[in-house]
Amino acid sequence: MNRRTRLIFLGLSLILLVFIGWYVKGNFDFLLNDFWFTSGFLLLILLSLIDQPHFSKDSNVFINAVTAAISLLLVDPNNRNWIFWVFLETTFYLAISSYLLMWLREKPLINEHKYVQFFSRINRQIGKPETLFSAFFLWGALKQFGLNSDEFNYLLLYWVIFMIFNLSSIASILNSLFERDSSDKMDNAIGRIFGVQSKNTFLVKLFPERKETIKSFDFVEFTYSIENAKTLRKGLVLDSYLLNQEQWVKVLTTNEINKIFENKSVYNGHTDDIIYKIKEVPETKYLDSFIGIVTERSNIGKIRFIYNSKTEIQEGQLLEVNVGEKKTTVYYQIVEGETKIETLENKNETGLIIGEAIQLGTWSYEKVRFEQFGWVPSINSPVYVAADIPDGEILSNEYKIGEIPSTNFPVIINKELALTHHTAVLGVTGTGKSVFSRNLIREFLRDDDVKVICIDFTGEYKGKFSDLAPAKIVSDENDKKLYGCFEWVASELERFGNQQNKEKLKKADEFISKTLKDSITTFLKNPEARLSIFELPDVSNTASILEYTRQLFKALFDLAKTEKCFGHKVCFVLEEAHTVIPEWNFVGIADKSSQSLLNSIAQIALQGRKYDVGLLVIAQRTANVSKTVLTQCNTIIAFQEFDKTSSEFLANYFGQGIANTLPNLKFRQAIAAGKALKSNVPMIFEVPEIKE
Ligand SMILES: Nc1ncnc2c1ncn2[C@@H]1O[C@H](COP(=O)(O)OP(=O)(O)OP(=O)(O)O)[C@@H](O)[C@H]1O
Numbered sequence: 001m002n003r004r005t006r007l008i009f010l011g012l013s014l015i016l017l018v019f020i021g022w023y024v025k026g027n028f029d030f031l032l033n034d035f036w037f038t039s040g041f042l043l044l045i046l047l048s049l050i051d052q053p054h055f056s057k058d059s060n061v062f063i064n065a066v067t068a069a070i071s072l073l074l075v076d077p078n079n080r081n082w083i084f085w086v087f088l089e090t091t092f093y094l095a096i097s098s099y100l101l102m103w104l105r106e107k108p109l110i111n112e113h114k115y116v117q118f119f120s121r122i123n124r125q126i127g128k129p130e131t132l133f134s135a136f137f138l139w140g141a142l143k144q145f146g147l148n149s150d151e152f153n154y155l156l157l158y159w160v161i162f163m164i165f166n167l168s169s170i171a172s173i174l175n176s177l178f179e180r181d182s183s184d185k186m187d188n189a190i191g192r193i194f195g196v197q198s199k200n201t202f203l204v205k206l207f208p209e210r211k212e213t214i215k216s217f218d219f220v221e222f223t224y225s226i227e228n229a230k231t232l233r234k235g236l237v238l239d240s241y242l243l244n245q246e247q248w249v250k251v252l253t254t255n256e257i258n259k260i261f262e263n264k265s266v267y268n269g270h271t272d273d274i275i276y277k278i279k280e281v282p283e284t285k286y287l288d289s290f291i292g293i294v295t296e297r298s299n300i301g302k303i304r305f306i307y308n309s310k311t312e313i314q315e316g317q318l319l320e321v322n323v324g325e326k327k328t329t330v331y332y333q334i335v336e337g338e339t340k341i342e343t344l345e346n347k348n349e350t351g352l353i354i355g356e357a358i359q360l361g362t363w364s365y366e367k368v369r370f371e372q373f374g375w376v377p378s379i380n381s382p383v384y385v386a387a388d389i390p391d392g393e394i395l396s397n398e399y400k401i402g403e404i405p406s407t408n409f410p411v412i413i414n415k416e417l418a419l420t421h422h423t424a425v426l427g428v429t430g431t432g433k434s435v436f437s438r439n440l441i442r443e444f445l446r447d448d449d450v451k452v453i454c455i456d457f458t459g460e461y462k463g464k465f466s467d468l469a470p471a472k473i474v475s476d477e478n479d480k481k482l483y484g485c486f487e488w489v490a491s492e493l494e495r496f497g498n499q500q501n502k503e504k505l506k507k508a509d510e511f512i513s514k515t516l517k518d519s520i521t522t523f524l525k526n527p528e529a530r531l532s533i534f535e536l537p538d539v540s541n542t543a544s545i546l547e548y549t550r551q552l553f554k555a556l557f558d559l560a561k562t563e564k565c566f567g568h569k570v571c572f573v574l575e576e577a578h579t580v581i582p583e584w585n586f587v588g589i590a591d592k593s594s595q596s597l598l599n600s601i602a603q604i605a606l607q608g609r610k611y612d613v614g615l616l617v618i619a620q621r622t623a624n625v626s627k628t629v630l631t632q633c634n635t636i637i638a639f640q641e642f643d644k645t646s647s648e649f650l651a652n653y654f655g656q657g658i659a660n661t662l663p664n665l666k667f668r669q670a671i672a673a674g675k676a677l678k679s680n681v682p683m684i685f686e687v688p689e690i691k692e
């Protein structure tokens with residue numbers, strides 16, 4: 001019923017009620033004194049026709065319950081039988097539970113927890129005026145007049161008639177009788193459908209003489225003539241164009257939009273294909289999450305969508321689209337946005353924004369990760385901002401390295417795989433590589449079997465890890481001896497072959513490897529020593545340093561092969577990796593020591609995982625770091641990168657779409673992909689704030 005019919009119905013019902021009341025009672029005293037009237041029928045008519053003609057919200061139920069409770073408390077104590085107490089308890093229950101529901105509820109009912117939905121729906125049924133006040137009326141009238149009295153039967157008959165006419169289906173039949181040309185509806189008719197795109201998007205030509213304005217994000221109602229089952233559709237105005245002096249709008253229809261109106265009709269007796277503007281829209285968060293619709297040239301891995309929203313979005317944002325008949329929720333991450341101009345009938349132009357988002361897949365709540373989905377959404381499917389998800393379980397060998405930007409979707413890494421299968425952390429200076437890596441190292445160290453050796457020529461780690469009391473692998477005394485030895489060997493090797501003291505060289509070599517092996521054994525066997533930092537010593541000869549480092553790696557790798565590191569997992573951290581493992585064309589030809597160090601590290605990169613020895617490679621640019629080592633890193637965390645070599649290298653690893661975002665990543669944002677990540681798709685994530 002529309003407002004006008006409702007008011008007429010209200011007037012007639014009240015007049016008739018008063019008349020029947022007077023007829024059965026002989027006077028008008030009942031208007032003030034009789035419970036069946038004041039607390040029953042009168043409230044029934046007023047509330048069901050004026051206050052809650054369509055449905056009762058939690059707040060309505062609350063008011064109904066309070067009104068009912070007050071009426072009951074006014075009942076004379078002599079008349080309070082057990083039914084009275086049942087009523088009173090029911091009204092208290094309704095008042096309290098509806099009040100709680102008003103506090104608890106924040107989302108559309110359909111998205112609420114199932115208990116909230118259950119109680120809210122139950123309350124709406126019990127607490128609506130038709131139920132609550134009908135019960136009061138029947139009880140009051142019965143009690144006052146008795147079952148067999150004429151008075152009761154007249155009132156009962158009238159009540160039955162009122163209820164029948166108040167049924168929404170009967171009301172709408174009556175309505176169509178009265179208002180074939182209802183001015184209310186005509187005022188809101190704004191245009192006529194002239195085209196439809198992929199079943200859910202309609203093109204509408206607006207009436208030039210329309211009385212209502214219409215703009216983007218208005219809601220409309222209509223029936224569509226081509227459909228067999230003429231279902232009533234609700235739609236959202238997406239866009240408007242001016243063409244050949246005519247104004248058009250594009251209207252999207254979805255089930256979600258119907259749900260905003262709880263699938264109820266706003267107008268009755270629609271003329272097919274005429275679009276009616278809905279003026280009173282229930283409170284909804286729909287427009288906060290609606291982003292746009294899927295457009296042409298989307299594929300399984302990547303969707304393209306027309307951005308059409310009140311909500312701002314950005315690169316890295318997570319979107320959701322319902323795909324296929326089963327409406328599976330598939331998640332996509334925004335990687336691109338571009339503007340475009342579309343020409344309408346060779347004349348006018350309209351500008352639009354096309355976004356691109358790559359598929360992350362469906363979210364598995366049990367496995368706490370994304371899983372690839374094998375199909376593409378249909379064109380014009382609505383695209384929404386992803387809603388938060390419930391927290392999932394993170395296992396003890398896992399670590400949450402961050403979240404997808406502006407969501408609570410966790411990005412989880414398997415610590416064991418990250419360690420043993422080598423991880424690279426890349427990015428330009430100041431993006432947070434070292435902070436991230438040191439945090440990861442601390443996570444590695446939670447496992448008692450893990451030992452970490454950092455090769456850090458920047459001197460940064462010593463201070464940051466001071467709380468862990470880094471151990472020295474080689475004692476100061478041996479350190480000096482070893483350097484002496486290296487320098488002697490270096491100078492000896494510069495002589496001509498026949499002048500070298502082969503005997504002494506062999507001894508020196510034995511001394512070096514024995515000292516290092518013993519030192520590493522002590523380090524590995526000492527439960528107190530978990531972390532060691534290998535720093536730039538006080539010697540000027542870089543060749544010796546590199547040789548020293550090489551021998552260290554060699555000794556450790558030998559121990560790994562023969563002794564399995566005494567049951568430990570060892571992580572080698574290469575900070576500023578280009579100084580330790582430079583790319584070959586960045587190494588001087590003569591720089592033999594650098595080349596042989598690289599070879600020994602490459603050996604660990606290639607075989608280390610078999611012996612639980614892993615690398616954590618930290619570098620600014622991929623260009624000057626050895627690809628032999630880098631390509632062995634099964635997990636990559638890439639912060640912002642600008643240079644071409646890096647983006648090419650990473651595009652091979654991540655795929656072009658997401659690698660294109662590398663230059664635009666924000667501080668603390670990175671792309672993660674690889675073996676150690678729980679979800680096996682590359683994705684942009686945000687490292688949380690870390691306090692060191
Ligand atoms: N996750 C984080 N939480 C809080 N602050 C951070 C975080 N990451 C980085 N920072 C801040 O940014 C600064 C630079 O980070 P960091 O030293 O990790 O950069 P980097 O990528 O290693 O740079 P460089 O290549 O120059 O060594 C840090 O000193 C710290 O103050």
Ligand SMILES: [Mg+2]
Pocket residue numbers: 433434435
């Ligand atoms: Mg750093």
